[in-house]
Amino acid sequence: MSNIQQKFFPEPERYEFSAVPVHQFELARRDFFKILGAGIAVFAIAKDALAAQETAPGHRSFHNEELPKDINAWLHVGEDGSITGFTGKAEIGQNIRTALAQTIADELRVPFESVRMVTADTALTPFDAGTFGSRTTPTITPQLRRVAAAARDLLIEAAAKEWNVAPAGLVAADAKVTEPASGRSLKYAELARGKTLAQNLSAEDPITPATQWTIAGKAIPKVDARAFVTGKHQYTTDLRPAGMLYGRVLRPPSFGATLTSCDDSAAKAMTGVVVVRDGDFVGVAAPSAHEAQRALDAIHTQWKEVPQLSSKEIFTYLKQNAAAKSEDRFRKQKGSVEEGLANAAHRLGATYTVAYIAHAPLEPRAAVAQWADGKLTVWTGTQRPFANRDELADVFHLPESSVRVIVPDTGSAYGGKHTSDAAIEAARLARAAGRPVKVVWTRDEEFTWAYFRPAGVIEVKSGIASDGALTAWEFHNYHSGMSGIETPYDVANQRTEYHQVPLILRSGSYRGLAATANHFARETHMDALANAVKMDPLEFRMKNLSNARMRAVLEAAGKSFGWPRKKTQEEQGFGIACGDEKGSYVATCAEIAVDKTSRAVRVVRLVEAFECGAIVNPDGLRNQVVGAMIQGLGGALFEAIEFENGRIKNPHFASYRLPRFRDVPEIEAVLLDRKDIPSAGAGETPIMALAPAIGNAIFDATGVRLNNLPMVPNGLRSA
Amino acid sequence: MAKPIELKINGKRYPVSYPADTPLLYVLRDELGLTGSKYGCGEGQCGACTVLIGGMPRRSCQIPVSAAAAKPITTIEGLEKDGRLNPVQQAFLDAGAFQCAYCTSGMIMSSVGLLQANPNPSQAEIVQSLQGNVCRCGTHPRIVDAVRQAAKMMQEHAR
Numbered sequence: 093m094s095n096i097q098q099k100f101f102p103e104p105e106r107y108e109f110s111a112v113p114v115h116q117f118e119l120a121r122r123d124f125f126k127i128l129g130a131g132i133a134v135f136a137i138a139k140d141a142l143a144a145q146e147t148a149p150g151h152r153s154f155h156n157e158e159l160p161k162d163i164n165a166w167l168h169v170g171e172d173g174s175i176t177g178f179t180g181k182a183e184i185g186q187n188i189r190t191a192l193a194q195t196i197a198d199e200l201r202v203p204f205e206s207v208r209m210v211t212a213d214t215a216l217t218p219f220d221a222g223t224f225g226s227r228t229t230p231t232i233t234p235q236l237r238r239v240a241a242a243a244r245d246l247l248i249e250a251a252a253k254e255w256n257v258a259p260a261g262l263v264a265a266d267a268k269v270t271e272p273a274s275g276r277s278l279k280y281a282e283l284a285r286g287k288t289l290a291q292n293l294s295a296e297d298p299i300t301p302a303t304q305w306t307i308a309g310k311a312i313p314k315v316d317a318r319a320f321v322t323g324k325h326q327y328t329t330d331l332r333p334a335g336m337l338y339g340r341v342l343r344p345p346s347f348g349a350t351l352t353s354c355d356d357s358a359a360k361a362m363t364g365v366v367v368v369r370d371g372d373f374v375g376v377a378a379p380s381a382h383e384a385q386r387a388l389d390a391i392h393t394q395w396k397e398v399p400q401l402s403s404k405e406i407f408t409y410l411k412q413n414a415a416a417k418s419e420d421r422f423r424k425q426k427g428s429v430e431e432g433l434a435n436a437a438h439r440l441g442a443t444y445t446v447a448y449i450a451h452a453p454l455e456p457r458a459a460v461a462q463w464a465d466g467k468l469t470v471w472t473g474t475q476r477p478f479a480n481r482d483e484l485a486d487v488f489h490l491p492e493s494s495v496r497v498i499v500p501d502t503g504s505a506y507g508g509k510h511t512s513d514a515a516i517e518a519a520r521l522a523r524a525a526g527r528p529v530k531v532v533w534t535r536d537e538e539f540t541w542a543y544f545r546p547a548g549v550i551e552v553k554s555g556i557a558s559d560g561a562l563t564a565w566e567f568h569n570y571h572s573g574m575s576g577i578e579t580p581y582d583v584a585n586q587r588t589e590y591h592q593v594p595l596i597l598r599s600g601s602y603r604g605l606a607a608t609a610n611h612f613a614r615e616t617h618m619d620a621l622a623n624a625v626k627m628d629p630l631e632f633r634m635k636n637l638s639n640a641r642m643r644a645v646l647e648a649a650g651k652s653f654g655w656p657r658k659k660t661q662e663e664q665g666f667g668i669a670c671g672d673e674k675g676s677y678v679a680t681c682a683e684i685a686v687d688k689t690s691r692a693v694r695v696v697r698l699v700e701a702f703e704c705g706a707i708v709n710p711d712g713l714r715n716q717v718v719g720a721m722i723q724g725l726g727g728a729l730f731e732a733i734e735f736e737n738g739r740i741k742n743p744h745f746a747s748y749r750l751p752r753f754r755d756v757p758e759i760e761a762v763l764l765d766r767k768d769i770p771s772a773g774a775g776e777t778p779i780m781a782l783a784p785a786i787g788n789a790i791f792d793a794t795g796v797r798l799n800n801l802p803m804v805p806n807g808l809r810s811a
Numbered sequence: 812m813a814k815p816i817e818l819k820i821n822g823k824r825y826p827v828s829y830p831a832d833t834p835l836l837y838v839l840r841d842e843l844g845l846t847g848s849k850y851g852c853g854e855g856q857c858g859a860c861t862v863l864i865g866g867m868p869r870r871s872c873q874i875p876v877s878a879a880a881a882k883p884i885t886t887i888e889g890l891e892k893d894g895r896l897n898p899v900q901q902a903f904l905d906a907g908a909f910q911c912a913y914c915t916s917g918m919i920m921s922s923v924g925l926l927q928a929n930p931n932p933s934q935a936e937i938v939q940s941l942q943g944n945v946c947r948c949g950t951h952p953r954i955v956d957a958v959r960q961a962a963k964m965m966q967e968h969a970r
Contacts, residue, residue, distance in 0.1 A: 185911025185948050313907055320912035321900040321919060323847020323887035330846035338841070381837050382830065454851050454859060454913040454947045503849075503913030504948055535852040715910050715950060722949030745856035745945060753938040756951040 127216065128176060131284040132169040132250075134243045135292050165218060165235035167196065167243055173267060173281030175200060175207045177236055180220025181228045182212035182475055183501040184509070186775050187712035188228050190315045191308075194709060195233050198308040199240035199300055202267040202280065209315075212499035214481045222476035224507060224601055226674040226773025229708060233771055237299040246291060250283045302706035302767035309765075311711035316501075328458045328473045328500050329532050336460065337366070339521040339531040340384040342374040342391055343541060346738030347597070349395040358390040366525040367391070377521040377529045400738035401596050403547075407445050410549045410570045414591035422574065422590040429553070432564025432585030436555025438624045439564075443551050444613035446572055446801040447732035448544040448597055452750060455503020456538040461518035462528040467494045472515045473502035480512040487516055488523070506723070507601035508542060539743035544733055545602035546595075548572020550613035560625045562636045567614070573606025576673045576780060579614055581636040597735065603720065604776040607673045608727060608783065612801055615669035615784030620797060629668050629788060630655050639672070641703060641766075645679040646670050648701035648762050653681035661685070664696075665793025669784035675772030676704035680721070680781040683757075684789040691808040693790060695725065695755070701762040702778050705769035713774055717761040720778035725751040728783035730805045749805075816880050820845065821889025831877035836860045838876045839886060847887035847916045851945065858944030861917040861924075862886045868924030870943075887916040890923065898968070899923050902961035903954070910948035918944050922958045930969075931962055 125133070168176045177196045183189040193207040200207075210216050212223070244264045251269035252259035255276070263270050270277040302309065319325040344351070351372045359376060360367050365387045366377045374391060378384035401409055433439055459472035468488065474480050477497040485492045502509065514531050522529040533541070548571045555564035562583040569577055571593040578588055602608075622632035630650050637643055649655075650668065657666045663686040670679040683697040702717050730749045734741040742748045761778075787798050796808065816827040820843070829838050834853075839845040839862070848871055851859030855870040862871045865882035890897035896904065899922045909915045918941065925932060925940040932940070937958045946954065 185913075187910065313904075314909070317904050317907070317909070318896075320909055320915050321896065321903045322891055323845075323916045325912065326846065327849075327913065329850060330840070332841070332844065332846075380829065381841055382833050452947055454857065454911070454945060455849070456851075502911065504911035506947075532850065535854065535857075711907055715907065715948075715953070718952060719910055719949030722951055723947065744854055745852050746854065750945055750947065751949070751951075752943075752945065753941045753951050753955070756938075759952055 125288045125290075128168045128170065130171050130286060130288050132243060132246055132287055133166060133290040134239045134246065135166045135290065165232065165239050167236065167239045169243055169247065169280055169284045171281060171285045173206060173279060173284070175202055176210055177207060178210045178217045179232050179236070180212060180217045180478060181232055182223045182477065182499040184223060184473075184475060184505040185502070186228070186716060187314055187709065188223075188232075189501065190312055191229070191708045191712055192232060192236055193315060194308045194310070194312055195236050196240045198305050199237045200244055201265045204307050204312055206267065212477045213496070214477050214498075215496045219478055222479060222510065223505075224475055224510070226676070226775045226777070229704075229771045229773045230675060233708065234299065239293060241299055242291065242293045246289065247280055247283050250287075251278050254278060254283070302771075308708050309706070310709070312709060313711065326500060327455055327503050328460060328471050329455055329503070331460045331471055331500070331530065333460065333462055333528045336528040336530055337377040337379060337521070337525050338381045338384045339375060339377045339518055339529040340388045341517050341531065342376075342388055342393065343537060344372070344395055346395075346397050347400055348398045348738060351393060352396050353394040355392040359387040362387050362390070366521065368521055368524045370520065373520065375517060375521050377525045377527075397738060400735075402736040403448070403732070403734045404736075406547050406596065407549050409596070410547065410593050414570050414593050418589055418591050422592070423588070424578065425587045427585035429564045429566045429585045429587045432583070433553065433555040435557075436563045437558035438621070439553070439555045440617065440621055440624060441551070441553045442617055442620065442799060443549065444609075444616065444799045445550070446548050446609040446612065448547045448599075448735075449602070449727050449731045450539055450544055450733055450748060451506045451508030451542065451602060452538070452748070453504040453506060453508055456533040456535065457509065457514040457542060458530070458532040459514040459518040460528060460530045461515065461522040463519075463522055463526075466490075467496070468519055469496045469498065470515045470519060471498045471500055472512070472518075473505070473509055474499055474512065474515070475505050475507070475509045479510070480515050483512040484515060484519055488519065506603040507605070510601055511543070513541070535745065536743045539733075539748060540740045543598040543600040546572050546597075546599035546606075548606065548609050550609060552613055552617045554617060554621060556621055556625060558625065560622070560627045560632050560635050562621075567610075569606065569610060572609045575605035576607030576610045576671060580639055580642055580672055581618070581633070582638050583636070597733070603723065604673070604779045607671065607776070607780045608724070609801070611669065611671040611780040612783045612787070615671065615781060616787050616797070616799060619667065619669075619784070619788040619791065623791075628656055633668070633670065641677045642670055642672055642679075644764060645677045645701040645703050648764055649679035649681050649699050652701070652760055652762050653699040655681060657683070663688070663793045665789040665791065667785045667788030667790070667792055669781040669788060671777070671780045673777045673780060676702065676774060676777040678702050678777050678781050680785040682782075682785040682789040684786060684793055686790075686793055686808060693729065693804045693808060695729075695757040695786060697758045697760075698782070698785075699760045699762065700778060700781070701764060702774070703764035703766055704772040704774045704777070706767045706771045707763060707765045708771050710763060710765070713763055714761055716774050717763065717778040718759055720776070721759060721761070721782055722751050722756055724779040724782035725755055727801060728786050728803060729755075730802045732802050732805060816876055818876070818880055818884060820884045821886060822883075827876055829876060832875045834872050835862070835874045835876050835879045835884075836871040839871060845886050845888050849913055849916055851914070851917070856943070856945075857914070857917070858921055858941075859914055859917040861920040861944070863920060863924055866924065866927055868921045885920075887920060890919070897923060898964040899926065899958070899961040902957040902964060906953045906957040906960060908950055908953040908957040910950055914944060914946045918946065918954055922961065925958070926962055926965060930965060932958070934959070
């Protein structure tokens with residue numbers, strides 16, 4: 093492995109590759125009204141308890157995360173009554189464009205259709221660290237509600253002034269302010285007319301509790317859905333500004349390879365082709381994609397390659413190369429594990445592994461870059477527009493104000509679109525070409541040069557009393573990460589530790605991060621413990637669990653699944669698992685069957701109960717929950733990145749198996765709506781309990797305990 | 812000088828200047844601006860680029876433009892007629908059968924092709940015919956429901 097790669101240690105929870113500075117919004121108010129027209133605007137500078145709470149470590153993570161302290165939000169009421177909400181979050185298929193508009197409509201008391209969201213545009217929207225960590229709903233929803241509540245108050249005050257009455261007696265509803273006593277009313281549009289009234293949110297306005305929501309909480313269909321079913325929506329990959337060239341980048345033959353010679357004369361001689369060489373970067377831009385490909389093929393290079401690890405030796409390597417002593421922030425201990433083990437009736441030790449997997453978003457990484465008057469505009473499908481802007485400013489030695497990053501609603505990400513690779517590549521080529529350039533990664537590039545969910549080794553040692561009560565729990569994660577590392581079960585003696593190992597493959601965020609790995613290990617281990625004392629796995633969990641929300645999802649999933657089930661055929665099995673992360677709770681039940689001749693494992697039925705506080709949009713939530721379950725099937729059963737000599741061996745959909753229609757079982761999602769609990773995000777947690785539930789069902793069917801993800805890449809024959 | 816190629820797409824004729832061996836997908840997207848058909852893999856493995864050629868669903872990333880000239884081509888842009896969505900589009904809309912929706916064009920085109928050949932497909936036949944289309948967001952159950960619903964709508968309409 094290369095020296096450069098050796099320097100990098102992964103962060104324990106990979107929301108980002110590096111800490112992000114906090115930036116102030118620079119758009120002046122007069123510019124704001126110039127862009128949007130006159131009206132009423134409310135800005136929130138949220139140095140308040142809500143924001144502080146959100147940036148504090150969650151109860152399941154015990155290291156310091158750096159997130160911006162002053163999350164901003166704003167909203168504009170136009171002279172025509174149109175409402176515009178602004179957020180730096182990006183729409184990547186998780187449906188926030190709809191859910192956030194619902195929130196504003198609900199709080200401002202206007203029809204849903206009158207609200208539009210401006211998202212993820214560094215010139216127009218408030219700074220945002222990125223769309224990750226299931227944070228949009230818990231952070232942005234209350235912000236926008238407070239802003240909308242303040243705007244409502246402003247409109248009431250404007251009406252009170254107009255009528256020369258006290259604001260206290262006026263009511264805001266149906267996009268107008270009404271005086272019930274006289275019956276007279278003024279539309280918001282009328283109240284906003286001719287005004288350029290902006291206000292910083294100062295007081296903490298009370299926001300509408302979930303029990304009184306009228307528009308939020310409803311299954312409102314996806315905004316702009318018609319544009320998607322007619323092919324009219326323009327993703328980054330679809331943009332074609334006038335004069336645009338098509339860019340391609342010449343990739344090294346293997347990771348860590350350095351360029352020793354390059355003959356680009358033939359490419360340079362081609363009409364309309366621009367070749368850019370800068371260190372090891374070699375790229376071309378041409379009037380069409382096929383001309384770009386031809387130019388790329390005409391460049392002859394030689395590379396110096398360096399030895400690289402292979403996927404076969406990865407787990408041994410991770411154990412052997414872990415830091416000798418982990419930092420304090422990666423360790424947590426209570427009681428005495430040694431005593432707990434000594435007093436146990438049963439002791440169990442097991443090792444679990446998880447392979448590298450790929451995000452494989454269907455829209456590959458892409459960017460369109462355009463330079464004008466020394467300023468750079470980049471359209472790109474990223475989860476971190478502001479970080480992309482900063483990196484572009486850094487790379488091209490520009491002030492941040494000279495770079496604008498715009499994120500068109502994007503063809504998914506799953507944690508895979510944090511970096512600015514394509515944006516920088518497109519900008520480099522565009523600067524040299526003097527014309528806009530689009531770079532769209534090929535599927536092969538996407539599988540090879542993006543980044544992966546890291547592999548990991550997890551070791552668990554545990555002890556239980558003869559009645560099934562946990563007495564000791566020791567849990568070590570090597571490399572894959574800390575998300576969801578702590579056990580939710582009641583155990584007096586426990587030790588939890590995360591061991592850093594230098595990066596091998598480029599690794600980063602992924603839906604659920606390491607929670608999927610840690611939950612797989614923990615919930616598989618819990619199943620094995622239940623088996624050791626011959627207890628029902630659900631009963632065993634309940635015995636060791638006092639958390640009421642976790643118990644509620646387990647009960648709900650078990651009830652809908654019909655737990656405990658009686659087997660009706662040979663090699664049929666049922667499994668259960670649960671977990672919590674980022675303020676939401678999940679329990680999954682799985683039924684599997686093994687094919688007698690092929691030994692293939694078929695997932696027959698999945699039931700998952702999920703609870704994330706008050707539900708903002710049950711339809712969008714159901715899509716996210718079911719989607720996470722289906723995506724999770726891949727990592728559970730067969731997805732794995734194979735690599736050797738610095739090359740990815742399966743960089744195609746033909747060789748990297750994804751869940752397809754035939755893999756999808758009967759699925760039921762049970763959504764628990766807790767209107768008494770603030771809404772949490774739902775993008776990640778629903779994926780976490782799936783793999784262990786299936787693995788536990790395989791054990792129930794066959795007596796074979798599978799401790800490695802993916803569990804059955806070739807059916808049970810190879811297990 | 813190669814003979815100029817003319818494509819018949821969504822009832823209109825388009826002269827094409829790209830080389831004859833260029834995959835149809837690039838001509839549609841880059842030359843003609845019909846960007847509803849998506850690039851997902853360029854290898855015929857994900858179905859995001861699916862169009863109908865002579866009524867049959869085809870992966871446009873695998874068809875040289877010269878081979879597409881003989882028969883009429885329908886892309887996602889050609890399904891809507893006089894402001895009315897095709898029943899499959901309407902059913903996807905009604906079912907909310909998308910998340911990021913990048914696969915949606917290909918899913919709809921594959922389904923339109925299926926229903927033209929088999930107006931009343933079973934669940935297994937729908938699954939079989941969409942097996943080559945990737946939805947990474949995991950919206951499969953709603954997509955299957957949408958196709959069943961579209962079949963029902965089309966049969967009711969035909970009656």
